[in-house]
Amino acid sequence: xxxxxxxxxxxxxxxxxxxxxxxxxxxxxxxxxxxxxxxxxxxxxxxxxxxxxxxxxxxxxxxxxxxxxxxxxxxxxxxxxxxxxxxxxx
Numbered sequence: 161x162x163x164x165x166x167x168x169x170x171x172x173x174x175x176x177x178x179x180x181x182x183x184x185x186x187x188x189x190x191x192x193x194x195x196x197x198x199x200x201x202x203x204x205x206x207x208x209x210x211x212x213x214x215x216x217x218x219x220x221x222x223x224x225x226x227x228x229x230x231x232x233x234x235x236x237x238x239x240x241x242x243x244x245x246x247x248x249x250x
């Protein structure tokens with residue numbers, strides 16, 4: 161694994177193959193907006209810990225069969241908290 165190219169075309173091709181094999185698709189900008197609105201309305205008002213919000217985000221992505229954000233879940237949590245009018249850190 162040390163020699164694997166984690167940043168190049170190979171990983172992009174492999175991610176596409178994994179998505180296809182598992183029946184997932186890439187997230188669109190519209191999906192991102194919908195996820196943030198969903199977090200703000202359904203999760204952030206009830207879940208205080210950011211880790212719980214992240215878990216809800218990942219579960220929602222699995223349900224919708226979209227690839228979860230890679231390394232960007234924190235920005236989704238912040239956006240969801242901002243949209244819900246509260247800001248709580250874990």
